[in-house]
Amino acid sequence: MSLQEKVYSFVQDLRAAGIAVSPDELGYCYQALLLVDWTVEDGFYTALFATLVKDVSHAVLFDQCYHRHFRGGPGPGEEDAFRRQVAEHLAQAWQGEGAGGAGRSCVGEGEAGQGEGAEGRNEKAGERERDDASGRSDRLKNLAAKDFRYLSVAEMKALENLMPLVARRLASRMIKKRKKNRHGGLDFRQTFRHSLAAGGAPLELITRPKIRQKPIIFALCDVSASVWEFSNFSLGLVYSLERFFREVRSFAFVDEIDEITSLLRRIRPEQLRRTVFNSARVVNDGRTDYGHCLKSFLQRYGAELSPRSYLLIFGDARNNWYSSESRALAALKGKVKRVYWFNPEPQDRWDSGDSVISAYAAHCDRAFACSNLRALADAFTRI
Amino acid sequence: MPEKYNNTRLLSYPLSVHREFSKTGVVELTEKIKQIRDEMLEAGFVCDYRIATVLYLAEAMQKPVLIEGPAGVGKTAVAQAFSRARGLELIRLQCYEGIDEPRALYEWNYKKQLLHIQACAYRQPELREIEREIFSEEYLLARPLLRAITAPARAVLLIDEIDKVDFDFEAMLLELLAEFQVTLPELGTFKAREIPHVFITSNATRELSEALKRRCLYLHLAFPAPDVEARILALQVPDLAAAVREKVVRLVQQIRKLDLKKPPSIAESIDWARALFWLAREDLDLETFRETASVILKYQEDIERIRQSVGSGEEGLYLKPEPKQGWR
Numbered sequence: 001m002s003l004q005e006k007v008y009s010f011v012q013d014l015r016a017a018g019i020a021v022s023p024d025e026l027g028y029c030y031q032a033l034l035l036v037d038w039t040v041e042d043g044f045y046t047a048l049f050a051t052l053v054k055d056v057s058h059a060v061l062f063d064q065c066y067h068r069h070f071r072g073g074p075g076p077g078e079e080d081a082f083r084r085q086v087a088e089h090l091a092q093a094w095q096g097e098g099a100g101g102a103g104r105s106c107v108g109e110g111e112a113g114q115g116e117g118a119e120g121r122n123e124k125a126g127e128r129e130r131d132d133a134s135g136r137s138d139r140l141k142n143l144a145a146k147d148f149r150y151l152s153v154a155e156m157k158a159l160e161n162l163m164p165l166v167a168r169r170l171a172s173r174m175i176k177k178r179k180k181n182r183h184g185g186l187d188f189r190q191t192f193r194h195s196l197a198a199g200g201a202p203l204e205l206i207t208r209p210k211i212r213q214k215p216i217i218f219a220l221c222d223v224s225a226s227v228w229e230f231s232n233f234s235l236g237l238v239y240s241l242e243r244f245f246r247e248v249r250s251f252a253f254v255d256e257i258d259e260i261t262s263l264l265r266r267i268r269p270e271q272l273r274r275t276v277f278n279s280a281r282v283v284n285d286g287r288t289d290y291g292h293c294l295k296s297f298l299q300r301y302g303a304e305l306s307p308r309s310y311l312l313i314f315g316d317a318r319n320n321w322y323s324s325e326s327r328a329l330a331a332l333k334g335k336v337k338r339v340y341w342f343n344p345e346p347q348d349r350w351d352s353g354d355s356v357i358s359a360y361a362a363h364c365d366r367a368f369a370c371s372n373l374r375a376l377a378d379a380f381t382r383i
Numbered sequence: 384m385p386e387k388y389n390n391t392r393l394l395s396y397p398l399s400v401h402r403e404f405s406k407t408g409v410v411e412l413t414e415k416i417k418q419i420r421d422e423m424l425e426a427g428f429v430c431d432y433r434i435a436t437v438l439y440l441a442e443a444m445q446k447p448v449l450i451e452g453p454a455g456v457g458k459t460a461v462a463q464a465f466s467r468a469r470g471l472e473l474i475r476l477q478c479y480e481g482i483d484e485p486r487a488l489y490e491w492n493y494k495k496q497l498l499h500i501q502a503c504a505y506r507q508p509e510l511r512e513i514e515r516e517i518f519s520e521e522y523l524l525a526r527p528l529l530r531a532i533t534a535p536a537r538a539v540l541l542i543d544e545i546d547k548v549d550f551d552f553e554a555m556l557l558e559l560l561a562e563f564q565v566t567l568p569e570l571g572t573f574k575a576r577e578i579p580h581v582f583i584t585s586n587a588t589r590e591l592s593e594a595l596k597r598r599c600l601y602l603h604l605a606f607p608a609p610d611v612e613a614r615i616l617a618l619q620v621p622d623l624a625a626a627v628r629e630k631v632v633r634l635v636q637q638i639r640k641l642d643l644k645k646p647p648s649i650a651e652s653i654d655w656a657r658a659l660f661w662l663a664r665e666d667l668d669l670e671t672f673r674e675t676a677s678v679i680l681k682y683q684e685d686i687e688r689i690r691q692s693v694g695s696g697e698e699g700l701y702l703k704p705e706p707k708q709g710w711r
Contacts, residue, residue: 022597028444032600035443036436037413046436054596056451056587056603168590199501203493244589262642 007033010069011052017065018161019058025051044070057164057243144373148229148344156229159373160236166373167240170380184208216247216308218336220297222315223276224254224288230344233373234314235272239264249301254282255289257297290317290356291325298328305335313341313364317350317357324356329363340383341367342376415439419468428457428464429607429615437602438465447560447581449596452604454586455648459543461604462582466539471580474534475541476527478548484555488565489529492522518569528556529573532565537577546585550592557595607649609636615649620656630667630700631656635679637702638689647679655679669695 007029011021029051036043045066053062143155144162151159187208195202219238223231238250242264252260258280267275276282305311311332333339343350343357347369350357361367368379419442420435430438438461441448450458466473476487496517503513525533531540545553559565560581564574583599585591607615613632616623635652647655655678664671672693680686692703 020593022593024597028446028600031444032440035412035440036416040413040432042432043413043416043436046433047440050437050440050600050602054449054599054601059603171589197494198497201497243587246588265642 004030006069007048010048010065013065013069014052014062017061018165019053019061021052055164057240061161144377147346147371148233148373149371151229156232160232162373163233163236164240164243166377166380167237167244169377170237170241170383171244184210214246214308215310215337216306217241217245217249218301218305218309218311219248219250220257220293220311220313220315221250221252222254222288222290222313223252223273223282224315226288226318227314227316227344228273230314230316232273233376234342235264235276237314237376239272249304251297251301252276252280252282253293253297255284255287255292256281257293257300258282259301287320287322288315288318289322290315290319290360291323291328294328294332295325298331302332302335305332307335307337309336311336311339313339313360314344315341316343316345316355317341317360318354319356321354324359326356326359326363329360333363333365338383339364342370342379343367344371345369346371422468423464424618426464426467427618428460429611429618430461431611434461434602434604437600441580441600444600445578447583447599448602449591449599450582450584450602450604451587453606453646453648455650456604456606457649458584458604459541461602462539462541462584465580465582466541469539469580471537471539472534473539473541474527474531474579475543478542478544480547480549482548482552484552485526487526487528487552488555488559489526489567490524491518492524496522520570523567523570528559529565531579532563532573532575534579535576538579540579540581542581542583544586545583545595546588546591553592553595557592557598560595560598606639606646609633612636612649612652616653616656619653620660623656623660624665627659627664627667628656631659634667634672634693634700634702638679641689641702643680643685643688644682645680645685651679651681667700669693669700672700 008026011026011029014021029048032047032051033044036047038044048066049059049062053059143151143159146155185208187206190206191202191204194204194206219234219241221231221234221238223235235250235252238248241248249259249261250264251257260276260280263275263279264272329339341357341360341364345355345357349355350369357367366383368375368382370376370379416432416435416439419439420430420432423430423435423438437448440446448461450461452458462475463473478487499517499522500513503516527540531538542556545556548556562574563578564572566572583595606612609632612635613628616628616632617625620628631652635647635655639646655675658675658678659667659671662671662675673690676686676689680689689702693700694703695701
């Protein structure tokens with residue numbers, strides 16, 4: 001495989017892993033590769049990284065892919081071959097440089113073809129690869145529509161890469177909400193004062209800035225066994241939310257509730273659930289008890305809630321026939337700005353068996369049924 | 384077939400890039416990058432091979448650099464040092480929430496225009512004449528973006544903290560970065576004679592638009608390794624005793640690993656080193672640390688917490704391990 005193909009298949013891999021690389025960026029990447037010395041691995045790596053990755057949270061994924069494809073940098077012969085081919089085409093292009101545009105297009109074709117012979121041979125392989133890549137992204141889309149309960153571990157891994165995107169959707173929604181109506185009423189005193197400088201003509205209208213408060217997010221995640229697939233996502237989501245909001249406080253519970261904010265900051269996303277179980281006090285006798293958890297949340301953290309806070313609860317409200325203590329949720333609602341409940345069960349299963357979601361939903365601003373990732377993401381656009 | 388490599392876009396690259404490539408050998412490329420590194424060092428910025436590579440690529444490809452990283456890690460300093468190293472004017476646009484075109488691009492100087500109209504009222508000039516006079520460059524307030532475009536020589540344009548601006552302003556910026564020309568309805572079109580070097584910094588408090596990211600080269604600055612930080616301190620505070628410097632670096636590096644409200648940045652460790660120098664401390668002992676902790680820690684809680692956990696050992700100050708939290 002020539003280096004150019006290698007880079008291309010590397011980019012395909014990045015795309016499959018969830019890093020969006022535009023054709024533009026791929027072009028810039030080739031261009032950058034021409035400008036660095038590949039024998040220095042730092043240079044080669046940086047040329048790829050600076051052009052293909054635009055988000056530091058993608059760095060881990062990028063490194064994994066990089067190691068799969070180019071461990072130890074490109075092979076010794078490849079660089080020379082690629083450079084020679086490109087240089088030949090360049091030389092041809094410059095002979096006809098008089099017409100700038102024509103020369104340019106030659107350069108393009110030269111790089112593009114990099115030996116038409118090779119192209120022909122690789123035609124089939126290329127098509128297969130393309131099908132592969134589009135297949136992969138289709139699969140990811142289908143996975144997003146698949147019920148959380150039926151996901152395999154491998155599928156879950158694949159979907160977890162999408163969590164930052166879902167978190168961003170939530171964040172942009174909340175930011176937009178904040179951005180609306182930025183200006184308050186007319187500030188007559190200031191406007192008049194400034195108009196004096198222009199001989200009494202009020203050229204600039206000065207409005208009072210509205211006092212805007214940044215939201216504080218309190219996320220409560222049920223991590224019990226009945227929702228364990230879902231809890232992977234809710235924890236992953238809260239983990240990603242940290243990047244978008246200055247103040248995110250996260251809590252996990254089964255039948256005890258514990259704060260995991262500082263825990264989430266320290267650990268890597270892969271170890272979320274295990275670490276939460278190992279180092280936070282969330283289990284007493286192991287049967288989910290929403291009522292008790294909400295009550296103790298109210299007792300322990302109620303004083304820290306304010307009208308700036310948003311309460312997001314992730315869980316199925318299956319309460320093991322314990323008392324629902326919905327009054328605790330009502331009291332919480334009185335303290336915060338909004339309460340949203342995200343339930344991984346489809347709506348037709350709500351209130352079946354030991355589910356007490358209606359008792360809680362009555363005290364939420366909205367309760368959403370999010371049985372798959374797409375529904376979860378859609379729910380965020382509706383809050 | 385070309386579709387396979389998605390490289391129809393390759394056509395649009397400036398020919399000069401390719402020409403330069405063919406003239407330079409492989410070795411020279413590395414030399415060039417090293418040269419940038421040395422020039423940046425002379426300008427007061429310690430950068431590693433990777434940073435130098437990105438700077439070199441940005442210069443050769445004429446693309447903006449998007450710099451991200453924690454606060455105080457030296458994002459702005461990259462642009463400043465680059466402008467010093469190249470001897471170019473630095474034009475800085477400090478972004479803030481609610482910044483708009485009149486503040487960033489250009490504005491007419493209304494007051495001066497009004498004065499002019501009032502002053503020439505007695506000779507009753509023609510309307511068109513007044514218009515010609517008051518809509519001339521003399522009455523134009525050029526803001527940073529217009530200044531970067533109309534600068535007589537190549538400039539370094541630093542767009543600081545772009546994550547603070549609104550989406551519509553970002554879109555305007557995008558258009559500007561693509562064309563480097565701007566049309567003033569009253570005056571005509573200005574086009575940059577030479578495309579400025581653009582540095583965009585972001586604290587990642589919000590996600591930037593894909594379109595903007597796509598156009599930039601990406602550079603992420605993290606807190607430096609101990610040896611790099613020691614070199615930075617040596618460069619910035621050359622008079623501080625090497626032993627004290629070592630201790631400062633060791634302690635700051637340890638403090639950064641804690642989960643603090645605000646971890647000390649490079650700027651703060653430089654300030655601390657300066658403070659120690661001006662206090663003429665020969666050694667960094669526990670007492671000195673307690674007196675000067677407020678230079679690196681900006682929250683009372685952080686200070687309290689560190690004060691309790693700093694101990695003094697043979698190697699200088701160190702952090703005692705904190706008691707583990709939670710139930711196990």
